[in-house]
Amino acid sequence: MAFVGGGEMLVLEKSTGRVRRVADGMVTGTALDLAVNSASERGLLGIALHPNFTVNGFVYLYWTESTIGADSTVLSEVPLLGNRVDRFVWNGSSLAFDRNIINLRARQSDSGQTERGNHNGGVLRFGPDGKLYVLVGDVGRRGQLQNLAEGPFGPGSPDDAFGGPDPDNAHLTGAILRINDDGSTPSDNPFFAAGAAIGGQTGANIQRLFAYGIRNSFGMAFDPRSGGLWAQENGDDSFDELNRVEPGFNSGWVQIMGPPGRIAQYKAIETDPMAPQPFTPGGYFGLQQIRWPPTNLADTGVQALLRLFALPGSHYSAPEFSWKFGVAPGGIGFLDGNALGTRYANDLFVGAARTSLEGGHLFRFNICGRATARGIASFDPRLADLVADNLHKFEITESQSLLFGSDFGVTTDVQTGPNGNLFLVSLSDGAVYEVFDSGAAQPPSDDCRASAPSPGPGPSAALTLDLEARKQKLRKRLKLFATASAASTLTAGGRAIKETTKELAANETTKVKAKLKRKQRKKLVRKLDRRGKAKTRVEATATDRGGTTADDEVKVKLRD
Ligand SMILES: [Ca+2]
Ligand SMILES: [Ca+2]
Ligand SMILES: [Ca+2]
Ligand SMILES: [Ca+2]
Numbered sequence: 001m002a003f004v005g006g007g008e009m010l011v012l013e014k015s016t017g018r019v020r021r022v023a024d025g026m027v028t029g030t031a032l033d034l035a036v037n038s039a040s041e042r043g044l045l046g047i048a049l050h051p052n053f054t055v056n057g058f059v060y061l062y063w064t065e066s067t068i069g070a071d072s073t074v075l076s077e078v079p080l081l082g083n084r085v086d087r088f089v090w091n092g093s094s095l096a097f098d099r100n101i102i103n104l105r106a107r108q109s110d111s112g113q114t115e116r117g118n119h120n121g122g123v124l125r126f127g128p129d130g131k132l133y134v135l136v137g138d139v140g141r142r143g144q145l146q147n148l149a150e151g152p153f154g155p156g157s158p159d160d161a162f163g164g165p166d167p168d169n170a171h172l173t174g175a176i177l178r179i180n181d182d183g184s185t186p187s188d189n190p191f192f193a194a195g196a197a198i199g200g201q202t203g204a205n206i207q208r209l210f211a212y213g214i215r216n217s218f219g220m221a222f223d224p225r226s227g228g229l230w231a232q233e234n235g236d237d238s239f240d241e242l243n244r245v246e247p248g249f250n251s252g253w254v255q256i257m258g259p260p261g262r263i264a265q266y267k268a269i270e271t272d273p274m275a276p277q278p279f280t281p282g283g284y285f286g287l288q289q290i291r292w293p294p295t296n297l298a299d300t301g302v303q304a305l306l307r308l309f310a311l312p313g314s315h316y317s318a319p320e321f322s323w324k325f326g327v328a329p330g331g332i333g334f335l336d337g338n339a340l341g342t343r344y345a346n347d348l349f350v351g352a353a354r355t356s357l358e359g360g361h362l363f364r365f366n367i368c369g370r371a372t373a374r375g376i377a378s379f380d381p382r383l384a385d386l387v388a389d390n391l392h393k394f395e396i397t398e399s400q401s402l403l404f405g406s407d408f409g410v411t412t413d414v415q416t417g418p419n420g421n422l423f424l425v426s427l428s429d430g431a432v433y434e435v436f437d438s439g440a441a442q443p444p445s446d447d448c449r450a451s452a453p454s455p456g457p458g459p460s461a462a463l464t465l466d467l468e469a470r471k472q473k474l475r476k477r478l479k480l481f482a483t484a485s486a487a488s489t490l491t492a493g494g495r496a497i498k499e500t501t502k503e504l505a506a507n508e509t510t511k512v513k514a515k516l517k518r519k520q521r522k523k524l525v526r527k528l529d530r531r532g533k534a535k536t537r538v539e540a541t542a543t544d545r546g547g548t549t550a551d552d553e554v555k556v557k558l559r560d
Helices: 192-198 200-208 260-270 301-306 465-491 502-515 518-532
Strands: 002-005 008-012 018-023 026-033 044-049 058-064 083-090 095-104 123-126 132-136 175-179 209-212 220-222 229-233 238-245 321-325 329-334 348-352 362-368 375-377 403-405 411-416 422-426 431-435 537-541
Touching: 002 044, 008 044, 008 422, 018 044, 058 095, 058 123, 083 132, 095 132, 095 175, 123 220, 175 200, 192 200, 200 209, 220 329, 229 329, 238 260, 238 329, 260 301, 260 321, 329 422, 348 411, 348 422
Parallel strands: 044 123, 329 411
Antiparallel strands: 002 008, 008 018, 018 026, 044 058, 058 083, 083 095, 123 132, 132 175, 175 209, 220 229, 229 238, 238 321, 329 348, 348 362, 362 375, 362 403, 411 422, 422 431, 431 537
């Protein structure tokens, strides 16, 4: 979804390849119709406007092309490098092709496995630096960018029939690329020198990298306050993540998902041979690609960190947040501004990639702190460890305080609209939702009164021993913050709210302990979140539903 001015937005249809024009809740036309391969997770996936869009009209699209000149849902009807980013020019009513930016791996025809079409990523965002960020999933590869320095089979063997394990054109996967607006490579990229030293196709691709070691993702967004990049990452069955992505970030896949201190849980879940689990008929065993089984995983965090493929200048950092079992996050976005009230100003919203939890959850993360130190803050003491310890996949335990909305279906995009409200694209509902302030009284703000936790730049793989100390420190700060926030909220009725500082936290801690039994605090958190949920949603429907096209009609529904 992209807002092109004049009250108009462009909305993508994954399976038809059409870019639809939408105004006042109605489809008004088609700006472009691409011949897409939409099998599995492929199709027309991402859109971004150039920072100077109002002047040059540049629109960037991430899409999977078909080999038959028409839309296809057949897995094999795709070029090897069938995921592509192209630049188009908007003339006020349609999009005209301008130039190709990059071609990325799409075909997954690995021997011994059924053909697949998943893990294409597909998110495009321009950063505050004016550069284009392109997120591509691992596309089923098991090479260096998946932290297998020698590939899945050991020294001298390629990853697959098309090369690797080095990031040649068919193995530039599981990464966030940082690219100039014309497709060339910025010389200030984190691995620009490293790539130059290697040279050739692989070297040129390494120069394009901003981050790697990412399994797959449907959501990436820049924090409007700090300018920092955040991305969600979908685990296999375990440890979905939210990450802050700094230049040179290595997220750790396939060696690590979740915090390194949880490596034993990661391995245990992914090698679980037990009977079928809810939502996973075949059980959890396996990491999809049979050529690198989960039994290969390390047994300790340090061991796993030492196995990472470390490009010069790379760093591993643990997730800002993770879920023990997958909840399947989808699109993510920041609410830029306070149109929904100060409580939600500049917070991070995380949609769902599946409808299995709450009919498509919308999670809200309270983001606190100043400038580049902005990070997640939570009331819930169970989240002081930065992990939602749920009981199985698509399960809400320890995420209750994050739940902002339900029944949003599969959310593929989250954006702040020109009016400051939150807009969400629901693929499964064929709808764009607008979340707005219903005018109902809001609870006392739980927004950022304390100095927020600031994870800061992550340690490099070489500094792994610092990791646990750092996390301990962070946990202490999170606890401190949770206490201080609760104190502020409680005193809001009778006394003036004090500006919360570490000093206040220290003063208030004793009072809070006396006043707030654990139960009461939980009750308060629940109450706040019930009242804080979006009251009303407007559903403006226009796009196709699962391949069949709805009429160009508008439906406006009010829901509680
Ligand atoms: Ca089409
Ligand atoms: Ca990670
Ligand atoms: Ca698994
Ligand atoms: Ca926990």
